[in-house]
Amino acid sequence: MTEDLLARARSQVLEGGRGLGYADLVEVLRFPEAEIPALLELAHQVRIRWCGPEVEVEGIVSLKTGGCPEDCHFCSQSGQFTSPVRAVWLNIPELVEAAKQTAATGASEFCIVAAVRGPDARLMSQVREGIRAIQAEVDINIACSLGMLTQDQVDELVEMGVHRYNHNLESAKSYFPDVATTHSWEERWVTCEMVRAAGMELCCGGIVGMGETLEQRAELATQLAELQPHEVPLNFLNPRPGTPFADLPVLESADALRTVAAFRLALPRTILRYAGGREITLGELGTRDGLLGGINAVIVGNYLTTLGRDPKDDLDLLDELQMPIKELSKTL
Numbered sequence: 001m002t003e004d005l006l007a008r009a010r011s012q013v014l015e016g017g018r019g020l021g022y023a024d025l026v027e028v029l030r031f032p033e034a035e036i037p038a039l040l041e042l043a044h045q046v047r048i049r050w051c052g053p054e055v056e057v058e059g060i061v062s063l064k065t066g067g068c069p070e071d072c073h074f075c076s077q078s079g080q081f082t083s084p085v086r087a088v089w090l091n092i093p094e095l096v097e098a099a100k101q102t103a104a105t106g107a108s109e110f111c112i113v114a115a116v117r118g119p120d121a122r123l124m125s126q127v128r129e130g131i132r133a134i135q136a137e138v139d140i141n142i143a144c145s146l147g148m149l150t151q152d153q154v155d156e157l158v159e160m161g162v163h164r165y166n167h168n169l170e171s172a173k174s175y176f177p178d179v180a181t182t183h184s185w186e187e188r189w190v191t192c193e194m195v196r197a198a199g200m201e202l203c204c205g206g207i208v209g210m211g212e213t214l215e216q217r218a219e220l221a222t223q224l225a226e227l228q229p230h231e232v233p234l235n236f237l238n239p240r241p242g243t244p245f246a247d248l249p250v251l252e253s254a255d256a257l258r259t260v261a262a263f264r265l266a267l268p269r270t271i272l273r274y275a276g277g278r279e280i281t282l283g284e285l286g287t288r289d290g291l292l293g294g295i296n297a298v299i300v301g302n303y304l305t306t307l308g309r310d311p312k313d314d315l316d317l318l319d320e321l322q323m324p325i326k327e328l329s330k331t332l
């Protein structure tokens, strides 16, 4: 049974470059624990064949933290919960400094993030000012993550020179009503489609371990495959105090690794990025397994509301695994 699946994945994904469909992904997510190494090995081969050996490194900074009006149940930045994250704005010199530090690690992408439903005129003008200041001093691609957009805002970001836009589906369509009630999955999808149509690189992923079923995890992977994002950030829930998901168990590391393989086998050509939650889910050993199991991008430094690993640990690990860091190439 598992041999059949591996053989199918080898010919369809490794040789043909076509991602696995829903039924096969459910099977991957149920793969027997003893055979996970074979699954990861295949996912790694797929990544090397279709994406190459390079790893993309990105830094993120929060322009506006906390106080978001939305109610995404995993998020400590929602103003609707009692999580200990206060609303804070960063100023432009701090933003430029963060971009410089990110560039110094060898990263090619710097993502400016704001905890908002979508940007208002004030935020858009701050972003414009911030991008101008960064572009004047730092050689790095600029990405943004500012929530849901209108078509005019999409056009404005393109004109500012934003290279990539992050907006996650977060979860499968069928599970999303359990994740947030203040906006719909479809609203997220529409922003993603507008971003892609405007020519920015689309970065769109989700969080696993939010109480969804394995079938819903496979559903998310197929919905992402339909959207064909340039990059997929894969987060594992890190249950934050005060949020509705605070008491959910941390994903088992075997499940996290099955998920890494499933996402790679669904999306052979995408940049698959380790994002939040990998430290508590996988630890040091699992981080290595994922990088040898389909992952080809990392975020250096801290996440938005929780501490990540020291950037040096990740850079040392890439060095040890002989994975070169992707060099900066400006595409816009």
Ligand code: SF4
Pocket: 068, 069, 070, 071, 072, 075, 076, 077, 078, 114, 115, 116, 117, 147
């Ligand atoms: S995930 Fe984004 S939209 Fe949802 S509450 Fe957090 S900051 Fe707001």
